[in-house]
Amino acid sequence: MARPEKNEPADADRNAPTATDDMLRAFIGYNMKRSFIVVREDLQRVLDPLGLKVATFSALSVVVENPDISQSQLAQVLKLERSGMVVLVDALEGDDLISRNRVPGDRRTYALRATPKGRRLWEKARAVVDAHETALFGPILDAGERALLLSLLQRVSSAL
Amino acid sequence: MARPEKNEPADADRNAPTATDDMLRAFIGYNMKRSFIVVREDLQRVLDPLGLKVATFSALSVVVENPDISQSQLAQVLKLERSGMVVLVDALEGDDLISRNRVPGDRRTYALRATPKGRRLWEKARAVVDAHETALFGPILDAGERALLLSLLQRVSSAL
DNA sequence: TATTGTTATACTCTATAACTATA
């Protein structure tokens, strides 16, 4: 007993009924995680040639959009701790993409501003990220579905 | 110059125009990340009383659904490394939720099975996770929108 | 040679706590 000899090749396993995760697939959170992993990997791939990480791209984006924002405000918008911001701002400042400027009224805070180089890189990054999302979601969702997904996720992430 | 004296209270900042992340909000990936963070936190919160983590809940779920699955197959389904599975399976086995059984034909692999205790806990966890998603998304999305979001995310995460 | 499970290790991301300098 126990299959005395099987002359099937090793890929018998691949022909065997594949293991399923159907029960997990019923949960939004599970699909959100798997989706996000794919999206983040591809996003990192396209940001890498620009010398940006996902976190630094996000931070640069908010600084471009909000000149003279402080590190604390930046941390608040991105929902991470002030201590974590220091590393991100250090990296962006080290690459001359943003500058830490002292403010006249309060010598504790910095007013963060994107440098011309930072604004140029951000424009490039914005185009790259847009192309990445189009290329990634294009084969899966049509324009309407993509807008719908964006809208639903915006509502969920805004109801934080 | 430079505001000689400002007798506004310290919450002048709070009345100031709040910093925005509108540019980032245009990207699906950004909203996906923020949404997932909220969902994961709440999921962990409800799984904690059951002694489960998100990862062990997922692994238990797949084992319940696929009796006699091997650790490598399990890792493949959950898209993580074999080495990472060892820790998860150790934890589940240590809590007597699954068992590692030797298979007759191949002494390298384990056939993983949920114990009766594991199946009972999984049933409870399934109900808890379902309630968590209903409570979390209920105030934000109606039933149709929730099904739509699930369907869109399933398509994205399946097109991996 | 290839595969399963294992161990040790390292890396990323993020959080916590304590400190400083300012207010």
Add this chain to the structure above:
DNA sequence: TATAGTTATAGAGTATAACAATA
């Protein structure tokens, strides 16, 4: 006392690489 920024540290999650047993 409270806040902005900083530092050091630690934890979670996951990946890489090398190894033993087995095929």
